[in-house]
Amino acid sequence: MLGIKYFKADSSTFVIQTVNGNARKKGQGLSFFYNVATASIAAVPVSAQEAPFIFKLLTADFQSVTVQGQVTYRVAAPEKIAEMLNYSLKSDGKTYVSEDPLKLSDRVIRIVQSIVQNKVQNTSLRDTLKLAQTLVALLREQLIGDSSLAALGIALLDVSISAVQPTTETARALEAEAREALLKEADDAIYNRRKSAVEQERTIKEAELQTELSIQQKEQEIAESRLLNERAIQRGKAETERERLQAEIASESQRKEWVLLNSENSRQQADAEAYAITERMKAFRELPVENLKAMALAKMDPEQLMAMAFESLAQNAGKIGELNITPDLFGHIMKKSVRP
Template sequence: MFGIRYAKANSSTYLIQYRNGQPVREGAGLAFFYFAPSASLVSIPLESVDVPFMFSEVSSDFQEITLQGQVTYRVVDPKLLASLMNFTVKPDGSYVSEDPGKLPQRVVNAVQVQLRAGLQGQRLQSLLSASEGLVAAVREGLRQPDGLPSLGLELVSLAVLAIKPTPDTARALEATVREQILKEADDALYRRRNSAIEQERAVKENELNTEIAV
């Protein structure tokens, strides 16, 4: 019959059928016939999505750093997401808007907001030596009601894979570390020499005491 179409989704796709602006059927993995002239379909993927990110930020001691990592999320409230972004599909299955392609960037923006907040009060060297606290703070922020849940999303994982200073700062840090290593080596050599002198003095005193006793 003219206007009758068939829709089928796999188990990782959530379909919502609207008729005259009202939802009449929804769920994951649905298959059904519908009357196209009075219906619209919304298709939302439920699989987890991996999104890499790279930001340039500034530490509390005004050092520029580059943060690289990956965030993984998934849709847990498709109806909420559908109310915020347009996931309506055409008869050929393609989306009518660019909103689905913009969702990963919205997630990355949320990550950047939380990272920027987490960097407050963090000095460069503490970030380079122990970033676990920063990652934990960002995860916690993304899981708050005004974070990813406000989009109908759930945070699956977050990893900060690298925190890098600028090349000039990195060279300065390397020079500082080298100087510290050399100083520690000199201190160790000084301690060994002092120990050898003390041992030699003790031996001579012992020999002298022996001669006096004889």
């Protein structure tokens, strides 16, 4: 029949058939015949769509960076977006009347760019290069609550930031700075290692010196103790010697007293004996000689009397004419002299 066509949509397309300003049919994956002259068809894809993006932005310190990522979204309220944008198909049922459906990704990306740019412009270069995860969290939070996306009936599925990169010259400068910092860290590590080695060596040396000092102190204490012991021994010896000398002195003093006493006694005895002899001699001097001889002869032995007689004979030999002495007389004297 002239002007009648058949339309069939896939399962990921929401279709709205309008006839004379009234919606006759709406839903996903519909198929129907329609009159090209009176019917209008709007086809809204409701499947997930990916929109990659690359933004060149300036940081707070006026450095250029490139933010690269991707946002994934879907049309959650196709009737809303059909009212806001023109999703009508041409009479062939295949192409759109306007470019609104093709520019939907640009609308979403512009919202993403606005959020990212606002954050990057208030952040320094160094901090911006570390903003990937922060930007992801920020985009999820703000895109879910964005009023313009809610008005279009768009729901955010996912967002990711794959890279935040500076310009080539800035990257080289940062690399050089980082390299210098790493070299400085390496030098610092070498310095710290050497310093640690020196400190350890000093600690070991101090420990050795402390040990040496302790040994010397112990040796000094031992030497002092030995000296004290030796002094105590010497004092003991000196005390013993002093006591011995005192004992000897006391003994000598006693001996001296004894000698003096003995001498005095001997002198007194000698004086007494001398006095006795003197008195005796005095008495002898006063006695006649004949009496003395008689007293002497009275106390003599026969042998002594014989000797005295012979001595008298010898003294008066000139007066004696003839003297006969028999052997029997001498024999008798000899027997008495050898008698035990």
